Structure formats: C-alpha cells, structure tokens
Amino acid sequence: MKPDFTRLLDPRTEAMATSAIREILKVANRPGMTSLAGGIPAPETFPMDILEHVFSIVLDRWGSSAFQYDLTEGFVPLREAAVPYLRRYSVETPAEGILVSSGSQGLLDAIGKILIGPGDAVAVESPTYLGALQAFNPYGPRYVEIETDEMGAIPESLEKLIKEDKPKFVYLVPTFQNPSGRTLTIERRQTIAEIITRHGVLLVEDDPYAALRYRGDTVPAIKSMAPAHVLYATTFSKVFAPGLRVGLAVPPPGELGTWLVKAKQGTDLHTSTLSQAMAAAYLEGGYLEERLPLICAHYAPRLDAMLEAMEESFPSDWSWSRPEGGMFLWAEGPEGTDIPDLYEKALARNVAFVPGRYFYADPDRGGRTMRLNFTNADLDVLRKAVGTLGELIRNG
Amino acid sequence: MKPDFTRLLDPRTEAMATSAIREILKVANRPGMTSLAGGIPAPETFPMDILEHVFSIVLDRWGSSAFQYDLTEGFVPLREAAVPYLRRYSVETPAEGILVSSGSQGLLDAIGKILIGPGDAVAVESPTYLGALQAFNPYGPRYVEIETDEMGAIPESLEKLIKEDKPKFVYLVPTFQNPSGRTLTIERRQTIAEIITRHGVLLVEDDPYAALRYRGDTVPAIKSMAPAHVLYATTFSKVFAPGLRVGLAVPPPGELGTWLVKAKQGTDLHTSTLSQAMAAAYLEGGYLEERLPLICAHYAPRLDAMLEAMEESFPSDWSWSRPEGGMFLWAEGPEGTDIPDLYEKALARNVAFVPGRYFYADPDRGGRTMRLNFTNADLDVLRKAVGTLGELIRNG
Numbered sequence: 109m110k111p112d113f114t115r116l117l118d119p120r121t122e123a124m125a126t127s128a129i130r131e132i133l134k135v136a137n138r139p140g141m142t143s144l145a146g147g148i149p150a151p152e153t154f155p156m157d158i159l160e161h162v163f164s165i166v167l168d169r170w171g172s173s174a175f176q177y178d179l180t181e182g183f184v185p186l187r188e189a190a191v192p193y194l195r196r197y198s199v200e201t202p203a204e205g206i207l208v209s210s211g212s213q214g215l216l217d218a219i220g221k222i223l224i225g226p227g228d229a230v231a232v233e234s235p236t237y238l239g240a241l242q243a244f245n246p247y248g249p250r251y252v253e254i255e256t257d258e259m260g261a262i263p264e265s266l267e268k269l270i271k272e273d274k275p276k277f278v279y280l281v282p283t284f285q286n287p288s289g290r291t292l293t294i295e296r297r298q299t300i301a302e303i304i305t306r307h308g309v310l311l312v313e314d315d316p317y318a319a320l321r322y323r324g325d326t327v328p329a330i331k332s333m334a335p336a337h338v339l340y341a342t343t344f345s346k347v348f349a350p351g352l353r354v355g356l357a358v359p360p361p362g363e364l365g366t367w368l369v370k371a372k373q374g375t376d377l378h379t380s381t382l383s384q385a386m387a388a389a390y391l392e393g394g395y396l397e398e399r400l401p402l403i404c405a406h407y408a409p410r411l412d413a414m415l416e417a418m419e420e421s422f423p424s425d426w427s428w429s430r431p432e433g434g435m436f437l438w439a440e441g442p443e444g445t446d447i448p449d450l451y452e453k454a455l456a457r458n459v460a461f462v463p464g465r466y467f468y469a470d471p472d473r474g475g476r477t478m479r480l481n482f483t484n485a486d487l488d489v490l491r492k493a494v495g496t497l498g499e500l501i502r503n504g
Numbered sequence: 505m506k507p508d509f510t511r512l513l514d515p516r517t518e519a520m521a522t523s524a525i526r527e528i529l530k531v532a533n534r535p536g537m538t539s540l541a542g543g544i545p546a547p548e549t550f551p552m553d554i555l556e557h558v559f560s561i562v563l564d565r566w567g568s569s570a571f572q573y574d575l576t577e578g579f580v581p582l583r584e585a586a587v588p589y590l591r592r593y594s595v596e597t598p599a600e601g602i603l604v605s606s607g608s609q610g611l612l613d614a615i616g617k618i619l620i621g622p623g624d625a626v627a628v629e630s631p632t633y634l635g636a637l638q639a640f641n642p643y644g645p646r647y648v649e650i651e652t653d654e655m656g657a658i659p660e661s662l663e664k665l666i667k668e669d670k671p672k673f674v675y676l677v678p679t680f681q682n683p684s685g686r687t688l689t690i691e692r693r694q695t696i697a698e699i700i701t702r703h704g705v706l707l708v709e710d711d712p713y714a715a716l717r718y719r720g721d722t723v724p725a726i727k728s729m730a731p732a733h734v735l736y737a738t739t740f741s742k743v744f745a746p747g748l749r750v751g752l753a754v755p756p757p758g759e760l761g762t763w764l765v766k767a768k769q770g771t772d773l774h775t776s777t778l779s780q781a782m783a784a785a786y787l788e789g790g791y792l793e794e795r796l797p798l799i800c801a802h803y804a805p806r807l808d809a810m811l812e813a814m815e816e817s818f819p820s821d822w823s824w825s826r827p828e829g830g831m832f833l834w835a836e837g838p839e840g841t842d843i844p845d846l847y848e849k850a851l852a853r854n855v856a857f858v859p860g861r862y863f864y865a866d867p868d869r870g871g872r873t874m875r876l877n878f879t880n881a882d883l884d885v886l887r888k889a890v891g892t893l894g895e896l897i898r899n900g
Contacts, residue, residue, distance in 0.1 A: 110732050111704045113760045116672050118621040118643070124766045151568035159571075163559045172547035175555075175745035210606060210772040217771045221642055225514040242770040246617055247514070276512050308507045336506050349571035351777030364509045370520045374638040375613045376606040380776040381747030 123245040129238060129466050136460035142493040144480045145460040147286060147435055153403045154349050155395060165389040166382070174385035180373045182208025183384035189391035190356050197318050198328035199340050201358045207365055209355040209372065210379045212316055212343045216243035218371040219312060219339070222364075223276050224249045231275040233261050235438075235467035235474055237286045237314065240279055251469030254278070258429065260285065260292030263299040270307050277310040277339075282330060284317035284434025287467045287479035291431065294327050301333035308337075310360070315342045319400055321433035322408035336360050344387050346435070347400060352383035407435070407483050410490055414482040417491045421498025435483045438464065441501065445476040453500045459493045519641040525634060525862050532856035538889040540876045541856040543682060543831055549799045550745050551791060561785040562778070570781035576769045578604025579780035585787035586752050593714055594724035595736055597754045603761055605751040605768065606775045608712055608739045612639035614767040615708060615735070618760075619672050620645045627671040629657050631834075631863035631870055633682045633710065636675055647865030650674075654825065656681065656688030659695040666703050673706040673735075678726060680713035680830025683863040683875040687827065690723050697729035704733075706756070711738045715796055717829035718804035732756050740783050742831070743796060748779035803831070803879050806886055810878040813887045817894025831879045834860065837897070841872040849896045855889045 136145035155162075166174050170185065181187070187203040194201060209215035216239065224230060226248035232240065234253035241251075252273040255265035261280055269275060280300075282292035292300070304311050313330050331340035343355040359365035372378070390396055414437065418428055428439040441447070447463045454461065464477025482490060532541035551558075562570050566581065577583070583599040590597060605611035612635065620626060622644035628636065630649035637647070648669040651661035657676055665671060676696075678688035688696070700707050709726050727736035739751040755761035768774070786792055810833065814824055824835040837843070843859045850857065860873025878886060 110758065111706070111756070112758060113706050113756060114758070114763070116619050116706060117763060118617075118619055118624070120621070121618050121763060121766075124618075124763075124770060130769075148573050151572055154568050154571050156563070156568055156571075159563060160560065164556065167552070167556060172550050172552055173747075175550050175552075175747040176547055177544050177741075177746045210776075213771065213773045221514075222517050222520075223512050223514055225516070228514070239770075239773070246767070246770060310507075310509050310512060345573075349778075350573045351569075351571040353772060353774070353776045360507070360509060362506065362508060362510070367510070367513060367517060367520075370517075371642070373526075374520065374642060375609065375771060376749060377609045377635070378749070380606075380749045380779045382745075382779055382782070383776045386778065 120246045120248060123248065129462065132460070132462055135455065141458050141460050142485055142489050143460045144482070144485070144493055145462045146484055147481055148484055149346055149350060150406060150484050153406050155399050158395060162386055162389045162393070162395070165393065166385040169389065170385055174381055176381060178378050178381045178384070180369050180378045182206065182379065183381055183388060185392070186384045186388035189388045193391055193396065194356070194358065197315060197342060198332040199358055200332070200335070205358055205361070207357045207359065207368060208379050208384055209341070209357055210376055211345060211350070211353040212314060212341055212355045213239055213243055214353070214372065214376065214379065215341050215355055215357045215368070216240050217375065218368045219277070220244040220247040221371040221375070222367045229273040229275040231266065231269050231273070231278040232469055233280060233285065234469070235287050235464060235477070236279065236469065237281050238467055240314065241469060253469055256288070256290065258290060259296060260290045261296070261300070263296055263303060266300060267303050270303065270309055275309070277312055278304065279312045279314065280330070281314045283315055283327060284320065284431050284436070286317070286434075287436055287462070287464065288438040289429040289431035289434050289436045290438070291327060297327065297330045298333060301330050304337045305334050311338045313338050313340045315340065316346055317434040318342070319347050320404060320407060320435065322404050322411060324432035331358065339364065347396060347403065348387060348390055352380070352386060354379060354383050354387045409487060410482045410485070413487045413490050414480065414494055417494035418498070421495045423498070423502055426501065435481055437480050437482065439478050439480060440464075441476045447476060447478060450497070450500055454497060457496050457500065459496050461497070516642050516644060519644065525858070528856070528858055531851065537854050537856050538881055538885050539856045540878070540881070540889055541858045542880055543877055544880055545742055545746060546802060546880050549802050551795050554791060558782055558785045558789070558791070561789065562781040565785065566781055570777055572777060574774050574777045574780070576765050576774045578602065578775065579777055579784060581788070582780045582784035585784045589787055589792065590752070590754065593711060593738060594728040595754055596728070596731070601754055601757070603753045603755065603764060604775050604780055605737070605753055606772055607741060607746070607749040608710060608737055608751045609635055609639055610749070610768065610772065610775065611737050611751055611753045611764070612636050613771065614764045615673070616640040616643040617767040617771070618763045625669040625671040627662065627665050627669070627674040628865055629676060629681065630865070631683050631860060631873070632675065632865065633677050634863055636710065637865060649865055652684070652686065654686060655692060656686045657692070657696070659692055659699060662696060663699050666699065666705055671705070673708055674700065675708045675710065676726070677710045679711055679723060680716065680827050680832070682713070683832055683858070683860065684834040685825040685827035685830050685832045686834070687723060693723065693726045694729060697726050700733045701730050707734045709734050709736045711736065712742050713830040714738070715743050716800060716803060716831065718800050718807060720828035727754065735760065743792060743799065744783060744786055748776070748782060750775060750779050750783045805883060806878045806881070809883045809886050810876065810890055813890035814894070817891045819894075819898055822897070831877055833876050833878065835874050835876060837872045843871060843874060846893070846896055850893060853892050853896065855892050857893070
C-alpha cells in the first residue's frame, strides 16, 4: 500500500493551497488562445543577438568564479555595477548596501521568513501583487488592506491602518502596479514617506516596472524620500530576462539586511552566480541602458492599441486605468458585472484574462474587476481580443 | 533618529542566528591560509573550455525560452535529460517525476516549509549536514539524533527513534556524508528501507556526492529500495558547477511533489532557466559523463595524500574515516582532546578546518571531532597542512 505523506503536511500549507491563478495561466497558455492573462515580458525584448558576446565577457572577466559558490549577499561585480543603475530609480546606495535575490520573489520570501509570525498584520494595497501574497502566506500573516484610487494607495487609509493595526510592515508597488497599472503620485509618495517616518514603520517598496515608462515624467522612488524606512526592491526580469531570476534589494541601513542574508542562506545559499555574472556584464557594458528604449518602443504601441481598443469597444459605464508604462491595465465594470460569466464566455472565444478578485487579500473584493496584460501579443491580436471582450460585455 | 527594525523580527529568527560557521569560513578564506575548512569543488574541475560551446547549444536549441519565465517544476529538457543520468544513482523515474530545485538547499527549504511545524521531530544523523539544519531551523523542528558509526547511520537507533519520537521525516546523507565522509553499507540501506516501509516513514535521501567515487563499488540509493517512501535529492554542484544552483529531486509518488512545487513557487517562482538550460545541454551532450572521470582523477590523489599524511603524522590514539570518495574526512581525538585550542593554534600556523561540533543538532556533541576537506588544495599543500595539524596535536 502506498503511503500518503500529505498527512505530514504542516498546517501552514493551508495558506499555500490557492492554485486558482495557476489554473488560469495554464488555460491562458492553450494553443490558439490570445492571452491577456499572463505577466510575462515579450521574448522579442530579450537581447538574443548579444548574449553570446555577454557570455564571453563573463568568461573573460570572471572565469571559473562565475560558476563557483559565491557570497549569499550577491556577486560583488553585480552589486558594484548596480550602484549607477539604481540611480535611475533615484536610489542612492553603496555597493555593500545592495543585496541580490533570486528574483523579487526570493526577497519577498526572505522578508516573510524574518518578519512575519502567525497573525501579524501586514498592510497591502487593495488590490495588490499576487506573488507577494504567495510569498508571505506560508508565514501566516493577517492582511490589512490600504484603500486605493486611480492615484494609487491613499495615504489617509494607510495612516489609519498603521494606527489601528500596527502592521509589521507596509508592502507597496508604487509604480505601474501589478495588477492595476497605477502609479502613486509624487505628492502621495512624499506624504507616505512622511507618515512612515513619523510612525517608525518599515515600507517594502517593490519596483519591478519603473524603467518601463513609455511617456510622462519619472517619479522618484519612495526610498529616496525615506531611505532609513524603506526596503527597496527591483529586478532584471522586465528589463533584461526573467529566466535569470535576479533581483536587487536595498534594505534600510542597520541589521535588517544581515537577517535577510541569513534567511536567504538557508533558502538557496545564493542566487545563480552565472545569472548574476550575466547581469553584471550586461550592466557594465552599457547594454541595459542601450536596450531599454527599444523595450519601451516595443511595449508603448501595445499599451496605446489596448487603450484605443477599450475606448472603442468597452461600454461607457466601465472604467479603466490609463498607465504611462508597465505591463498591465485594470478595468472595472458597473454594479452587476458578472466577471466569472465574462471569463467563461471570453475563454470560449479564445481570449484569456485574469479576474481581478485574485489580487485582493480579501477574497470578497474585486468581483467586478479584471487585469489585462498588453506586453505579450501583437498589435492586431491585442485590438481584436479587446474588441471581443467589449462585444461580450455589451451583449451581456 | 534611525529606526531599529530588528524589533520587528519574528521569534523564528532566533533559530537562524548561529553564524559561527560563516565566521570560520571567512577566516579560512584569508590570503595565505590553507583551508581544509570549506566544502567547495576545485575550479579546475569546471569544464571551462567547453562552456562557450554549451552556451551556444543553449541558444541554438532553446533560444529565448532559456531566458524566459518557466515552470516551477523545472525546465522540461533538463528533466528529460536527467532521467538517464539518475539511473547512475539507481534512481528510476519518468521526467515528470523529477523536480528541479535551486540547489539542494532550495529543496531542503521547501521540505521544511511544507512539513515542519514548531516542535515537530525530525530525525538526523549525528553528525549531519549543517546546511540541512540551516534550512530546517526557521520552521522550528526538534531534532532527534540517529547514532552513527563508521558504517553510517545505525538502523537500530533509527528504528528506536521512529517508535519513540515519531519524526515527521528522516534526513540522511548516506553516501560520502558531509561531514563524516562515511558511506552507509548496502546491508544497512536494505535494513533502513525495510524499517521506513514497515513504519510508513518518509526518508529524505540527500545524495550530492555519490558520483564522486574514487574506488570501490557503487552502492545503490535507498530510493531504489523503497521508492514510495524516499524523497531523493541530488545536485549538479559537485559534478558540473555549484554556481548554477541546480538540484534535482525525485519525491515519492503522490501529492508531496505538488506541495513542494507550491512552496517553491512562493519562494523563487522557479530556478534560473539559463542555469537549467546549461545543465540540460551539458547532460544531453554527454559532457557530464565524459568529464566525471576527470573530476574523480583530480580528487582521488588528494584523498590519498590526506590519508597518507594523517597516517604519518596523526597520533595513534586518533581515529578517522577512510572514505572511497566525496570531499571530506572526519577525525576524532581521544578523551581530553581540546579542539578549540587546536583550531586556534592551527589558524596561527595558517591552517583552517571546521571543528566537528557545528555538525551536530545537539551542540554538546562532537567536541573531539573535526572535518577536513581535501578537494580544494594542491597535493603538497594538503600534505603540509595535515602535517602541521599532526605536529600541533602531538606537541599538545
């Protein structure tokens, strides 16, 4: 008789069970499907033509060290090359202040591991990034939700939560947020920086998309306004290649970074040295700065096409975000909108999206919302898919 | 005033605080030091001359997919290429039965995350692999220690623990164990397979070193004797390159593997696709099988040199393991041996090793033991360092 070892599972796995989103992404990847569901970069934006060259730089410069065990903190040449790169995000730090993580996800897990105990309050936007919930969930947090509007998180809501719920930390994706595409205004950033400083609260600023700005002015990271209170995180997943799984973190000065390193050491020893060396050579060689405009030029017309198609085909009682960058936009229907019904009908017409409710810590929220991704389909296909959604919405 | 966010640390971090070993390894890496302390492969064993070719295969075969997000379970071509490779360890599995982890460490973390709750018993060898303790510690286990002798874990001790302590799982490194270098005999493997099957107990068989056999006959994995009760794990760290951070796991049939995947998804989404693709191309091209004898030919004389030098210079009241492979051997002094004193004196003579007590779940054990690594120094340097240790021991 085969043993059933699921009887050994720790109760914390109950918080890891939600795989609805995995099922949705599986369906979205079926052949013939136009997927507005995923969040993956277009492979056309990867610098395939120069990777062989980048690899040869790695071999020349670092030789066997690029294939050897390395520091948990991260590959030193990458941390050094990241110093000027992070200034793009208005983040000032010495190389020693930078930690490398196995994608942003690796950092979110380490944060959960060192900070979250069962029942601890964690403040997140409503809606928020699903991957953060998945990273934090096993550690048993109680989420408290910051209200948001088209300008991002509402500072008054945040301050109220801080006073009432005393969260262990606040988690925000302030720029081109996943899922909403919204960007926190500079005024709100300043207010939030002031609030967290005044209350002595730790903010995790997750910033994967800031470099993907297609128009409008750069908004500085909250980290630049409250460096001692912000743990800043970004990743090479959207600006180089996600398969490398390389993220960067700049913790506040003090011992928090040391604890993140200890947590990471137990979790994966260190991030792939080869991946880090590739990113280091790519940064050092100036390739990232050279390619970034091309990536933006690839995505900008896709965002425009999606916005135009929505303008044309979505009914006037729907509203949606109009981001200036990133990978997503967010649409909300009027009272009575039946997203599960729309989802099924769209699938039958070979169009996939993600129902918005999966991005809420509270599963009863977001019932009339959806997330649409525009980075991974051709212009005509995007227009047609949005047209199909509009048609299905209008025809009920 | 700068905030001190260490006040936010969850109590689980108390179990993550022990960094003595990190300090030892830092000291061991000082210039001029002969380090018998580390556990890192010799960079001369990395196939530097063909890596450019392997990388070009990756680009040709998989193109942008090798740089894109990928399945949490692992890169399919790697899992397929691993099927015949795992037969070398007498592990039979279809590709779907293989999970890729971010090094063995990533798997050990995932095991801890899904199985260990505060106070749960986990059975480990005495001594055991330190990295496993570091992976498990944050989840709050209570370790119960299996007695060992020169033939590895003692089955009677294991069965007694299973009856008395009902461990969540048993963790063993049966072949060329880190730290002891010992290999569990085939008879004991069969007995342990029988015990875990009879009691319905899960065994985690961590097997990073089996391919590094310099003499004697291959011993089959316990996985081959009790496939439904063993979660088998190995890694490319010792046979290709540790910096890739690629491990392989073969869980028992059933849902346990699905839970490991869920845990991993929250921890790092997936292992570096580039690292996995490099490993896949390396396996597929037959390079690993071609190079393995060269790696063994590099290490075998180092093991011999260390054993000979110990024979010559260590006093007769010391005992040590005589492994047929792997990276370590283990020495134990007589009653009254003062390892901390020897450690300090050796450092003063520029020789580093790891005091054995760090490899015990119970910190009061192992006070007369030491771990010696022989893979990362030249023959003459090894002989001289062992001679110095012997001299210091003899002269008290």
